[in-house]
Amino acid sequence: MNEDRDxxxxxxxxxxxxxxxEQARVRLLALAERYPDDAEISYQTAWAHDVLxxxxxxxxFYERALSGSGLSVEDRHGAFLGLGSTYRVLGRYESSAATFRRGLExxxxxxxxxxxxxxxxYNLGSSRDAVGSLLKVLAAxxxxxxxxxxxxxxxxxxxHLDEIL
Structure with missing residues (x-):
């Protein structure tokens, strides 16, 4: 790799x-401009924005990171979590759900x-699905x-949340 970049x-x-x-964000924006196809730089730039x-x-930047190659498995996982969460915070629930589903694939x-x-x-009005998923994670x-x-x-x-005897 490029030592200056690294x-x-x-x-x-x-x-x-x-x-x-903020200082990190400024430096990462400059790197992202210099290396627009670098997934790792895109991911780190997205993360810096999220922190702020x-x-x-x-x-x-999350979208660019996930569309490219070069992320470690851990960073790719983090990018799915970051982008999905960011969409959710922004009220873009359908995009959030699609991102999390892609991550789960x-x-x-x-x-x-x-x-x-x-x-x-839950935000999409699917409380049953939300509770069921949370129960499975809890149990596991x-x-x-x-x-x-x-x-x-x-x-x-x-x-079987609605099942009664």
């Missing part, structure tokens, strides 16, 4: 991590993507012994 990117990420997000609550400005069963999709489902990931003792029942009722 060094500049590392410095900008360090600034963001140290709480100097500049969600609308983050969207095109690449990361099947991922708990974080499932939880964020559940929040978006909870370390609480009482929750685990009822895991089979929780998983069953996640798909």
């Amino acid at each position: 060094s500049a990117l590392a410095q900008a990420v360090r600034l963001r991590e140290e709480g100097q997000a 609550e500049l969600e609308a400005e983050a969207v095109p 690449e990361f099947p069963g991922d708990a974080a993507l499932t939880v964020f999709l559940a929040m978006t489902s 990931t909870s370390g609480d012994p009482r929750v685990q003792s009822y895991r089979r029942a929780i998983e069953y009722y996640a798909d």
Whole structure:
């Protein structure tokens, strides 16, 4: 890779991590202009915008990051979470749901993507789907012994919320 690019990117990420997000954003914008097809730079630029609550400005960088190649698996996962969450915050619920579903195609069963999709489902008026998804994540990931003792029942009722005897 390009040592200048790598060094500049590392410095900008360090600034963001140290709480100097505005300085990081300025540097990342310059890098994004210089390397418009660089998915990693796009992702880091989106993240810097999100940290500063500049969600609308983050969207095109997340989209560019996900449309390109070169992201690590962890960063690609983060980009799906970031873009989907950003769309949700902006009230773009259909785009949010589509992004989370795309993420789940690449990361099947991922708990974080499932939880964020559940929040978006709630916003779309699909409370049953939202609660069912959250119950499944709870059953699968909870370390609480009482929750685990009822895991089979929780998983069953996640798909049968309206069932009565």
